[in-house]
Amino acid sequence: MSKHICNCEHCQHKLCAKNVPIFSLLDPEEIEKVVSLIVRRKYSKGEIIVLEGSSLGSLVIINKGRVKAFRHTYEGKEQILYIFSEGDFFGEKNLIINQKATYTVEALEDTNICMISKNDFQILLKEYPAISYKVMEELCNRLIRLENAVESMSIKNVEARISSVLLEFANKYGKPHSKGILVELPLSREGIANYIGLTRETVSRKMSLLQDEGIIEMVGNKKVIIVDKEALEDSINH
Amino acid sequence: MSKHICNCEHCQHKLCAKNVPIFSLLDPEEIEKVVSLIVRRKYSKGEIIVLEGSSLGSLVIINKGRVKAFRHTYEGKEQILYIFSEGDFFGEKNLIINQKATYTVEALEDTNICMISKNDFQILLKEYPAISYKVMEELCNRLIRLENAVESMSIKNVEARISSVLLEFANKYGKPHSKGILVELPLSREGIANYIGLTRETVSRKMSLLQDEGIIEMVGNKKVIIVDKEALEDSINH
DNA sequence: CGACTTTTTGAAATGATTCAAATGATGTGG
DNA sequence: CCACATCATTTGAATCATTTCAAAAAGTCG
Known part of the structure; x- marks a missing residue:
């Protein structure tokens, strides 16, 4: 640069x-x-x-x-x-x-x-x-x-769509962090829902699920830490 | 030309x-x-x-x-x-x-x-x-x-998606016909389903519905006559 | 005409949506 | 800096539409 x-x-x-x-x-x-x-x-x-x-x-x-x-x-x-x-x-x-x-x-x-x-x-x-x-x-x-x-939206597996979006944001806006990659989300839950064609409730539920699995960690409403990037990538391809 | x-x-x-x-x-x-x-x-x-x-x-x-x-x-x-x-x-x-x-x-x-x-x-x-x-x-x-x-796939109303695709094909491949516009479909029902992210059964059901409403008329499996183009256009925007 | 493929139709299952309520975050003024 | 008001998110339960699986009907092609 x-x-x-x-x-x-x-x-x-x-x-x-x-x-x-x-x-x-x-x-x-x-x-x-x-x-x-x-x-x-x-x-x-x-x-x-x-x-x-x-x-x-x-x-x-x-x-x-x-x-x-x-x-x-x-x-x-x-x-x-x-x-x-x-x-x-x-x-x-x-x-x-x-x-x-x-x-x-x-x-x-x-x-x-x-x-x-x-x-x-x-x-x-x-x-x-x-x-x-x-x-x-x-x-x-x-x-x-x-x-x-288009491919993503034709996929039935909704969790994979969320993972995709989180990875996209991680690549674009992510910064190194002791626990993984810290991502400042450009969009609210509702915004994310409108980006991938779901409702805000569904996004919320699935993100909570990813947190329960230890793959991500939510920091307030506007930040997320990608703890296990590989698991996130895996969840896309099944 | x-x-x-x-x-x-x-x-x-x-x-x-x-x-x-x-x-x-x-x-x-x-x-x-x-x-x-x-x-x-x-x-x-x-x-x-x-x-x-x-x-x-x-x-x-x-x-x-x-x-x-x-x-x-x-x-x-x-x-x-x-x-x-x-x-x-x-x-x-x-x-x-x-x-x-x-x-x-x-x-x-x-x-x-x-x-x-x-x-x-x-x-x-x-x-x-x-x-x-x-x-x-x-x-x-x-x-x-x-x-x-992308917009179309995020829309819940599946009938509108089918109408969109039929209009797209009509514009690209349609020919005048006494009953309306005759369209040689480039894709089978399954192909259409794969184009708009649905299953073939759903496409089949919704197309039958459009036929029952008198909006289209199926000619065998590979052709369709758009009888009422306006109704098809209307069904997209509501 | 006959075999094969594609489409249609039916009934049950599944999973996101919807609506409602509670909880949690955020930002402002005292 | 805290308390409060507001806004966003989460969670729960019922609903609804598509999917799935199965079988029948229709269409296609040699």
């Missing part, structure tokens, strides 16, 4: 763009150009950044914070599709295929974003093919994530 | 590549170059084209026929992720992020494919940015399809 020059309060130093995966192949001069096109904005926890069905007309890149992307089903439930954090982007569907937002995006915590207008981004894509390549990479990764989600 | 010069038995005339969406922005000269890189192959119904976990090392474009892309869950069930037909491609994950196949691909009928090696395709991407753009477009569409699938 290369050191970057950034000690400003809101990460406004130009070289920050270097840390955004889709711009990572650009050289400093090109980064400068990208940075000149960026508009910054801040959102507080709970604020809506994009509403399903609207057309934002910009690519949004997360600079700091976490957001959830979800849809409201007609039944009133929300289905969470993605959790985006630093370096992730969204709004690409509007830029690439002129499609209105397929999900609502809401800040899970205080969040800073960078926006590049449709026009500017299309120019960038043409000028720097390396960006296209990086975007394709990320779209592929997102496809894999959704393919896994 | 521009007329193309093609009267050969297996569509081997060069200009056929013009009909592949990702090459559609290229001019005749460029198409020629692409065509020179293509290796053709045929598969019979039921044959495996790619096995999950293998690395094919080529982009595969379907020239004629239909295939299903699926995974085996540990429970032994198969989860179908995509049905690809003429003009669709797969194998892009290996080329773009060096990822082994995330699904098995099997021919649903006799199928002709075109293959372009990883190396050649990467050269094409660099040389013709228009291809990158088209690939991104298609990846976006695939994301939308999977996002819909």
